[in-house]
Amino acid sequence: MNGKFCSLNHENYQDGPLPASDALSAMEKIWFIVAMIPEGHVSAYGNVADLAGLPGRARYVSKALKMAPDTLQLPWHRVINSQGKVSFKPDTLPFREQVERLRIEGVEVNNGKINMKHFEWRPDMATLVLQLPF
DNA sequence: ATAGTGACTCCAC
DNA sequence: CGTGGAGCCACTA
Numbered sequence: 001m002n003g004k005f006c007s008l009n010h011e012n013y014q015d016g017p018l019p020a021s022d023a024l025s026a027m028e029k030i031w032f033i034v035a036m037i038p039e040g041h042v043s044a045y046g047n048v049a050d051l052a053g054l055p056g057r058a059r060y061v062s063k064a065l066k067m068a069p070d071t072l073q074l075p076w077h078r079v080i081n082s083q084g085k086v087s088f089k090p091d092t093l094p095f096r097e098q099v100e101r102l103r104i105e106g107v108e109v110n111n112g113k114i115n116m117k118h119f120e121w122r123p124d125m126a127t128l129v130l131q132l133p134f
Numbered sequence: 135a136t137a138g139t140g141a142c143t144c145c146a147c
Numbered sequence: 148c149g150t151g152g153a154g155c156c157a158c159t160a
Contacts, residue, residue, distance in 0.1 A: 044142090044143090045141075045142055045143090046142065046143065049142090056143095056155065056156070057142090057155085057156060057157080058142040058143065058155085058156090059140065059141090059142050059143095059155075059156060059157075060142095060156065060157060061141085061142080062140070062141040062142070063140080063141085063157075063158085065141065066141070076141085079141080080141090081141080081142065081143080082142075082143060082144085083143090086141085087141040087142075088141060089141095094141075095141095098141090
């Protein structure tokens with residue numbers, strides 16, 4: 001397991017522009033949030049960024065997922081765009097893999113679209129406050 | 135410093 | 148619903 005990933009705590013927290021020296025830490029916050037998304041649910045890039053304390057950095061979330069080491073086994077397929085759709089282009093390998101992974105855990109996907117009413121992850125405050133290490 | 139590039143968002147048609 | 152455009156932010160060349 002990644003050492004820095006486990007060492008996250010409130011003292012690492014800071015918002016505002018992303019200091020180059022903290023790039024890794026910010027990415028780990030994103031990984032942590034993604035890891036919290038329950039099976040059978042999804043969350044938008046922008047939402048993950050917000051929960052990680054990085055508002056306005058939805059694009060950074062996609063980058064963080066691409067960079068995530070496989071050993072973390074992140075449920076990256078549970079992250080979709082704000083329109084409730086898989087962001088990869090249709091007829092592409094990543095697209096098909098994401099759709100398949102979602103269906104396996106019970107998330108219905110039609111033409112890349114997901115009904116957010118049914119599958120969006122809506123964590124309650126207590127869950128966040130008690131589980132976030134930052 | 136400038137320009138281009140995304141697994142993004144929001145909003146107006 | 149689909150499209151286009153502007154805004155966004157971290158990187159990279």
